[in-house]
Amino acid sequence: MGVKERKERQKTEMREAILNAALKLFSDEGYDNVTMRKIADKIEYSVGTIYLYYKDKSEIFFELHNRGFAEFYKKQLSVQHIKDPIERLYAHGEAYVQFAMEYPEYYDVMFISRTPSKELKKNDHWIEGERTYDLLKLNIKQAMEAGHFKGVDLEVAAFSLWSFVHGMASLYVRERLMMMPTEFIKPLIQGALQFLSRAY
Amino acid sequence: MGVKERKERQKTEMREAILNAALKLFSDEGYDNVTMRKIADKIEYSVGTIYLYYKDKSEIFFELHNRGFAEFYKKQLSVQHIKDPIERLYAHGEAYVQFAMEYPEYYDVMFISRTPSKELKKNDHWIEGERTYDLLKLNIKQAMEAGHFKGVDLEVAAFSLWSFVHGMASLYVRERLMMMPTEFIKPLIQGALQFLSRAY
Amino acid sequence: MGVKERKERQKTEMREAILNAALKLFSDEGYDNVTMRKIADKIEYSVGTIYLYYKDKSEIFFELHNRGFAEFYKKQLSVQHIKDPIERLYAHGEAYVQFAMEYPEYYDVMFISRTPSKELKKNDHWIEGERTYDLLKLNIKQAMEAGHFKGVDLEVAAFSLWSFVHGMASLYVRERLMMMPTEFIKPLIQGALQFLSRAY
Amino acid sequence: MGVKERKERQKTEMREAILNAALKLFSDEGYDNVTMRKIADKIEYSVGTIYLYYKDKSEIFFELHNRGFAEFYKKQLSVQHIKDPIERLYAHGEAYVQFAMEYPEYYDVMFISRTPSKELKKNDHWIEGERTYDLLKLNIKQAMEAGHFKGVDLEVAAFSLWSFVHGMASLYVRERLMMMPTEFIKPLIQGALQFLSRAY
């Protein structure tokens, strides 16, 4: 039994290692510029070995995709303890963008990249994303109950807030903020989040 | 004389055809997944022919990039006649998103796609984008002078507005709004633009 | 009649122009690196035009080959007026190497290059070369009659002299003397020719 | 252990096979006319396989180049035991030409072929050639000390001797001696070497 477990664990560790290497590379160089060889080099195994753990390149991509959403959801949940709904919304937005900046690779894969193969279209994994969107709506609803968002439709509000943070996140991830000094970006984002809250 | 003109026109048409084919493909499949052969197939010419009109693959990309920005700027300018600064800002945002929805391929190439080859990073062609960003700032400044955006930093305001519309545009272009019925999208965007204006 | 002649002359001039352009290019960049386009650019005509005057690229090559031999023979003849057989041999050798240095392109094509197409093997044009070899032998024979080359076989002498000058010429043409300062090469060659004459 | 060695050996054999195929081809058809596909066909492997053993085409060329010079130098050294400086010079020359006749492909690649890519001009690998030239000079100097080459400059003498043997070698390698019966060539060369020694 111990043997079986160890093997299981080793297998998991290997898959993990591959995933980490691939994630870093995907994010740095883009899906298409990542070769199986680069991944193999990074984990210091041979190319063939990767195929013992993953069927092909796109399987790695989708595993990452799912991981991303799981991690993302966890991050979102972490602000739910905040009592004040406005503060919570602010923290929620901040967490969103923080996630994108911390794991641009994941964010890219989740919200920007075109999916590599036709088969695994949205339906499959969007459910994951739905959860976090529901969370956002919940938080907005509670803010509404506390007297905010007067006269605003829930769907509109949710869409607005999402668009707003996604806008910042994706400009950052796809390097469209290059003309700004790096150290200005974070304050700018915080300022923007503050600014948005004036509309609540 | 007529001959020369006809040749001129044919040349232009060919360049146009290549550009159109490439634009569609770049946006559908991403720069790296577009091959010169695919473009050639699409226009039903041989591969070599493309090289009679464009130096290489990246030249096609950058031509599209520039075209996009030119068109884009024109669209932005079209709202400048509106007197009321708030109305103008609204129209500005609407024009922005409209452009993305009307020419998703251009929008993709301009604001989402990873650009080919590091060398030609922003410096070269971002200037084009800068113009439209300046326009946005101008409009905000005039709104400020009319008493809006109290206590808001200009840079923060501009970044906020850009992020907001880019968020909507890129969610649309990269098909992350699939879970919503198509006919809801436009009203949603209008609602969102209205919502944002509460913060002014 | 005048018209016919003019046309004839123009045709000749064109062929000449093509040949000159090609010769320069072949010598500078080597047969394979010369494209029809490069030749066309050089004469400021379109690529297609060349095909009105020459069947294909290799025809140009062979025309040059023949020209080379003709020119070469002429150059050799130019020393035949010298009375003293030893002086004449010296001048002969000097003329040989001079030709190679003056028209490295021709020399290359004539004595170094592998011929591009199988059909036109040696037999065809070697006759041209034979003539000049006969000239060399004649000069040696006359030197013998004047008391030189005691105990040396004519064939051996001819082969030696040819090898000697060809050695210098081909090292020069194929750039194997790069490690020597350019200005040293000519004196070196003259010294070498003097040196060889000690064996006469 | 045995496994590792076998693999090592197989790797070496493969590199060797590629080298042999390439050498033959380079010498027969010239660097530019040799394609990776031709090499691959010759060894009956796929094109890609070659790239597992050599970085690119020019690496194959330079490996051959170096091999040639190494072998060549060895051959030159083999006459150094001869005491009499004149005899030694004769043997030296003979060894030179013999090398060219025995390994015409190597000789071609080393002293006749146009080298690929300007960058790697002499500087890099000519050093190898320099060694053998120094050897020649040494032998001449010793002959001088023994009273030969009276009044002859060392550089001139070295250049003369090199040109002489290179002339014979390259006429042979590039098949410019076709008009002579094969069996005459060797005696002719020996006669020529004898003849040259009259100048010492």
Next chain:
DNA sequence: CATGAATGAGAGTTCATTCAT
């Protein structure tokens, strides 16, 4: 389990040559 060797398909690009105008 891990590997190194191998490959087929395909990438961007170039070029001699043809041909309608």
Next chain:
DNA sequence: GATGAATGAACTCTCATTCAT
């Protein structure tokens, strides 16, 4: 006679994937 447009075949090189060991 001259051209510009077009092409097919070829080039070097890369890579995801397979498989015997």
